[in-house]
Structures are given as C-alpha cells and as structure tokens.
Amino acid sequence: MTVDAAFVATQADSEPEKFGPGSDILKDHPDQVIDSINGTHILAFNAYPVFRPQYLLLTLDSYRSQNEPMDLQDFEASWKFLDSTSNPHFVMYNCTKDAGCSRYHKHMQILRKPELADINDPDIFRFFPDAKETVPHVPYVYFLRQLDHVLPDDAEAVFNEYTQLLRQCRKLLGLHENDSSSLCPHNILFVKEWLIVIPRRRGSYEGISANAAGMMGMPIIPHMSYYQAWIDKGPANILEQLGVSSRNT
C-alpha cells in the first residue's frame, strides 16, 4: 500500500458510519436501527428528535434522494408502520430542500399524532383536517384527501391518491402534471384517516424555516430567538410565504 493509499484508508476508517453508501445520515449507534420493513426500508431512531421517540424510515437503497417524490414502496412501508402501532402516528415527508428537508438520503419521519385522544377538547392542538367542526382559513394552498375508505393493507390506494395530488401540485407550481424529472417542492403528511400535500415555494423565509409538521402548525425551532421571530413575523404570514398563497386561488 502506498503512503497516499494508507492515508485514504485511515480516513475512511475514521469516518462516522452512515446509513449506507451515498447516505448523508449518520448512524451513531447499532441500536439506532429498530427493524427493516418490507426489505425496502430501515426503521431507525432519529438521533436528533423533537419527540420521544421520533422515527426515521429510510430507503434501504441509500442512493435514493429526498428530491424524489414518494413512491409505492415508500407508502407500503409507511402504511405498514401506521397499521402496526396502537397509538396513532403520522408520517411526514419533505420533498426537496425548498420543502424543508435537511438530509438527502430519502427518508420519511414518523411521530406520534398530536393529542388525538382528546379530540373533543377544543383546547387541545390537533391537525386542522381533524378539526371537522371548523373550516380554518389556511394561508397556503393544500390538497387534501380523506383515506377513510382505504383498507389497512391497501397502501397502493393511498399512493394512487397521492399521485393525483402530486399532479395538482405540479400544475400549481407551473410544471407539467406528468413532469417527473423536474423538482417539485412539496410536503406530505398523512395519518390513517387523511393525506395532505402542500406545495412549497421556498424552504425558509427571512431565516425561518418549516417542514411538513411546521406547515401544519408545529414548527420546530433550534433556539428560542426563533420563537420571537415567529411571533414578530406572524405564523400566518410565514406559512403563506413558505407555501403558495391561498389569497389568489
């Protein structure tokens, strides 16, 4: 081995382990991996969670990119997870950096659904599609489908609903509805009862960013100064800037 080759080998040995070649997500500990689903996805703990616990559902093919829309296998794995727990969860996906993604190895995130058990308590936060007694004014355009008719093992039906919404999303963003080669920034968030697609114009506005959960009213901030920024700019204004304004539609 040459000196240069030895140096490269030493560097490679000392590099932190990731979730496969091409991945930009660190695997900090072997126990971070929980299971595999369908032989297509890895279920792991998010090592930087907001919630306890918070899951990553990564494609086993670590060259798959967050710039791609979700595909049928992604829905099959996600849907299987949602069907496997007694507590309701939600799945979110941030497609492209302009939709709030920070890592490019394709991954969904799964978290506990907020406060569904207290759905009759008006003081408890819930996602607005669950607040059926009110019609909220949402400052951005979104596409929503109810999934009540979907059977527990029919992820393909969910994928088909998403595909239709993705076409609408592309049209809204000025793309051809079948254009699968151009980036189409959007958030996806779904539970067993409904699926929402949110077209995105940008990932951040005056330094404030939001992913799918943020667009649904659960923004995550890295520091308390951001809290003040949300207050100063106004949540409705920020979300309108991050999404496509619903004022002109």
Place this chain on the structure above:
Amino acid sequence: MAFKLDEKVVLGAFDRLAVLGVIHYGPSEVVRLADKEFTVLQCKATFEHFLTHIPVRIPHMSGLVSEANDSRCRICSHSG
C-alpha cells in the same frame, strides 16, 4: 411479512440510547450548548388559533431524557 412495533420496548431502547448520548435533543452541538433542546411551537387550540394568535408554547416530550428520565419541560414543567 407482518410487522408489529412494540412501542414499550422501542421507548425503552430510545431512552437507553438517550442515556448513552446517542440520542440528542437539538440540531447541533452548538445549539445544544446554547439551549440544549428544540422547542415545539404548538398552538393551544386550533390551527386557526395558531395563525391568528401568538402561539402558546406547549413543550411536547422535549425534556432531556438523560437528565431525569422524564419528559417534563424544564421551562414550564408541562408534563408533555
């Protein structure tokens, strides 16, 4: 193939990793040093309330597990 998640077991594994320092609350070392945890801005009631009012901070499972093994927020002690 059937897949079933035992949430109790998974939560135990999560807490073990948190104690080991594998699970970090915070986006980076720098921010962790400054603040140690994310905060979730979560409106108290509906989405509309969130849009039209100053959001109320209801920390949600954001306590440092490794410190107290509970999920109470260290700011307001909300139990999450």
